[in-house]
Amino acid sequence: MSSLPRRIIKETQRLMQEPVPGINAIPDENNARYFHVIVTGPNDSPFEGGVFKLELFLPEDYPMSAPKVRFITKIYHPNIDRLGRICLDVLKDKWSPALQIRTILLSIQALLSAPNPDDPLANDVAELWKVNEAEAIRNAREWTQKYAVED
Amino acid sequence: MGNCLKISTSDDISLLRGNDSQISGTQPMYHQGEHYQRELYSSTSASTTRTPSSNNRQLSDENQVKIAKRIGLMQYLPIGTYDGSSKKARECVICMAEFCVNEAVRYLPCMHIYHVNCIDDWLLRSLTCPSCLEPVDAALLTSYDST
Numbered sequence: 001m002s003s004l005p006r007r008i009i010k011e012t013q014r015l016m017q018e019p020v021p022g023i024n025a026i027p028d029e030n031n032a033r034y035f036h037v038i039v040t041g042p043n044d045s046p047f048e049g050g051v052f053k054l055e056l057f058l059p060e061d062y063p064m065s066a067p068k069v070r071f072i073t074k075i076y077h078p079n080i081d082r083l084g085r086i087c088l089d090v091l092k093d094k095w096s097p098a099l100q101i102r103t104i105l106l107s108i109q110a111l112l113s114a115p116n117p118d119d120p121l122a123n124d125v126a127e128l129w130k131v132n133e134a135e136a137i138r139n140a141r142e143w144t145q146k147y148a149v150e151d
Numbered sequence: 152m153g154n155c156l157k158i159s160t161s162d163d164i165s166l167l168r169g170n171d172s173q174i175s176g177t178q179p180m181y182h183q184g185e186h187y188q189r190e191l192y193s194s195t196s197a198s199t200t201r202t203p204s205s206n207n208r209q210l211s212d213e214n215q216v217k218i219a220k221r222i223g224l225m226q227y228l229p230i231g232t233y234d235g236s237s238k239k240a241r242e243c244v245i246c247m248a249e250f251c252v253n254e255a256v257r258y259l260p261c262m263h264i265y266h267v268n269c270i271d272d273w274l275l276r277s278l279t280c281p282s283c284l285e286p287v288d289a290a291l292l293t294s295y296d297s298t
Contacts, residue, residue: 006246006247011247063245065276096277096279096281096284097245098245098281098282
């Protein structure tokens with residue numbers, strides 16, 4: 001693999017020097033394109049109190065194409081499927097090289113605060129979110145307690 | 152947003168998986184138990200026919216024409232030299248390197264500036280300004296019509 005682009009080095013340094021509240025991204029010691037990410041569930045969301053692990057990978061042609069991001073911690077959310085894959089426009093067709101690891105992770109954190117069941121990735125979750133939001137939110141809280149809260 | 156369901160079985164996982172194999176020796180990346188891993192990996196093997204790199208090398212005629220047209224359009228975007236004036240961006244948001252005085256920069260119709268190589272690489276993929284998402288071709292086409 002070719003040497004690490006200056007942009008990736010700079011982004012990594014800035015992530016370390018000016019961390020985003022509630023978000024932690026650390027490059028893997030063996031692969032500077034692979035980040036171990038932790039996002040805390042936003043306040044006033046069903047994910048509050050949860051600590052969610054994600055993995056983020058910068059592809060060879062980053063920043064011309066978007067980072068690949070996936071939840072590792074199980075999460076009950078209409079836009080995140082069982083495999084942790086995320087339906088988010090800025091990770092797909094709305095990607096722009098002016099976006100960064102930092103802005104992508106902020107977008108994911110915002111998605112936790114504002115689930116969008118009309119653009120589902122997890123169909124069953126989205127369906128319940130639409131027909132019985134209270135129960136869906138209860139499920140999301142339960143999953144957060146079960147999978148995202150360290151004992 | 153949109154169209155997520157149609158592409159949900161293909162892309163992300165295989166790339167992460169490819170990465171995973173390069174960093175063997177560290178702790179396991181997947182913590183969800185065996186069932187979860189099996190599911191994840193089987194979805195990877197199901198999509199082996201789709202390899203992005205080979206797709207890129209074998210461009211269809213249609214794509215070649217599209218790219219040729221884009222390169223034609225891009226010629227009309229003015230190139231200038233960075234003069235260091237404080238009103239302009241000091242850093243190219245694509246490579247995150249600071250502009251040097253007298254360095255060649257390309258101006259988009261929205262007046263955002265980038266290193267020529269950086270922005271040309273992006274415009275071949277998308278004719279939009281990375282900073283404001285303004286379509287570049289719309290502005291160019293209207294300027295053709297008026298002349």
